[in-house]
Amino acid sequence: MKTKVFGSTGLRVSELVLGTGNFGTGWGYGSDREEASKIFNAYADVGGNFLDTADFYQFGQSEEILGDLLTGRREDFLLTSKFTLGDQKGLGTLRTGNSRKSMVSSVEASLRRLKTDRIDIYWAHYADGVTPSEEIVRGFDDLARAGKILYGGLSNFPAWRVTRAATLAELGRAAKIAGIQVEHSLVHRSPERELFPAAAALGMGIVTYSPLAGGMLTGKYRKGEGGRELGLGGRAFRAENSAEKAAVVDVLLEMASELETTPDKIAIAWVATKGGIPMVGPRTLDQLKSNLRSLELILNDEQISKLDKVSHGMLNDEREALQGVAGRVDAPAVHVA
Numbered sequence: 001m002k003t004k005v006f007g008s009t010g011l012r013v014s015e016l017v018l019g020t021g022n023f024g025t026g027w028g029y030g031s032d033r034e035e036a037s038k039i040f041n042a043y044a045d046v047g048g049n050f051l052d053t054a055d056f057y058q059f060g061q062s063e064e065i066l067g068d069l070l071t072g073r074r075e076d077f078l079l080t081s082k083f084t085l086g087d088q089k090g091l092g093t094l095r096t097g098n099s100r101k102s103m104v105s106s107v108e109a110s111l112r113r114l115k116t117d118r119i120d121i122y123w124a125h126y127a128d129g130v131t132p133s134e135e136i137v138r139g140f141d142d143l144a145r146a147g148k149i150l151y152g153g154l155s156n157f158p159a160w161r162v163t164r165a166a167t168l169a170e171l172g173r174a175a176k177i178a179g180i181q182v183e184h185s186l187v188h189r190s191p192e193r194e195l196f197p198a199a200a201a202l203g204m205g206i207v208t209y210s211p212l213a214g215g216m217l218t219g220k221y222r223k224g225e226g227g228r229e230l231g232l233g234g235r236a237f238r239a240e241n242s243a244e245k246a247a248v249v250d251v252l253l254e255m256a257s258e259l260e261t262t263p264d265k266i267a268i269a270w271v272a273t274k275g276g277i278p279m280v281g282p283r284t285l286d287q288l289k290s291n292l293r294s295l296e297l298i299l300n301d302e303q304i305s306k307l308d309k310v311s312h313g314m315l316n317d318e319r320e321a322l323q324g325v326a327g328r329v330d331a332p333a334v335h336v337a
Contacts, residue, residue: 001047001295004277006078007179008203009151011120013050013078015272016295017207018043018288019281020053024061031283033065038285040069044076046292052181052207052279054082054125055110059089063113074116081110082155082181084125098124098131100139107148121178122149126156133165141174151178159194166202179205184276185213186248186267186307187238189314196275206276213238216245217267219253244313251310261297268294270307 002015022029023036031039053062063081070077083106086096096102107122122143124136140152152175154162166177180199182191188210199206212218216238240246252263259266268291271278282288299307 003047003049006277007199007205009176009178009205011078011178011205013205013277014048015277016048016268016292017050017052017277017279018048019209019279020051020062020066021057021281022062022283023053023065024058026058026061029283030058030061033068035284036065037069039282039288040066042285042288043292044073049076050078050080050277052080052082052209053114054085054123055087055106055113056082056085056125060087060109060113063087063110067113067115071115078120079114079116080121080123080153081114081119082123082125083107083110084128097128098136098139100135100142103136103139103143107143111148118147119149121151121153123153123155123181124157127154127158127161133161133168137165137168137172137174137177140177141169141172144175149175151175153177153179153181155181156183159198162195162204163198163202166204177202177204179207181207181209181279182276183210184208184271184274185211185238186217186252186270186311187213187245187314189311192274193315200275207279208271208274208276209279209281210238211268211271211278211280212264216240217249217252218262218264219249222249248307248311248314251306255303255306259297261293262290264290265294265297266299266303266307269297269299270304273299273304 003012004015005011006013022031024030025032051066053066055063070079083103084096084098087109094101095105107119110119111117122140140149143149154165154177157180162180169175169177180195182195184191196206215221221240240249252266255266256263268278268280280291282291
């Protein structure tokens, strides 16, 4: 597997991120420990070194499994995790969100589950709508100075907040905001408008998740197969519920037939052409093996243009991100920055 430099850091990371949201069965859908181990080892065997998890994933089980798998080889991987949503159902407002209190308690719990003394990139999972960027930036800096994390990162934040946080960190000589993490696929292209240019201009790395739209772009749901729509009440995937999305899947299936490959490889390969590092979240070893073969597929200009054209309408596609504590607190009259 090839390596890339992550933003303006000195981190040299693999060209495909392994997302471990399916490690565990706490959501009622995912991989047991044996299958997770096979996925992890297969990814490592081809040179993968970029791991992503979150306290929310499988309600802590993902971190626990990953911690066991990293025993004896922790330094061979860039380990990232996230906080905001909490590691259990029904947590109170003080244990969720992006406040310094939530950040500190979350990182300590994640470190225990991951069996490590630090997290390399610690992402705020979602903007909670109430915690200002100053508090998040200072919290990250405090954790970095304490050796709990190396870098902070922002996941699912709008471009204007990413820009403000990065600027505050720079001017305040705080630990830098190393990167952003956003959903990006052929049916969700809105990050290309502002987030990608902002991150590139600020020297931030970009990790893009859900390149297969939760499996929708593989075409499997057309055949009646199950998948990520089973977990979290269906919030973890995008449904093929419009003519525009159906057209994208049609083109993927057609192109896959022409190239004698599968739609998932094309969808991931296309995402990789847009500047971010794709993250895959396989549930089975076979899914990972198929995802990895996307690295062998080089789309030509004509193929990229065809995919760009059929998915152009998705540049305007906006879906409200999960907010964690939204609706449970009184939102400020003016947006926090």
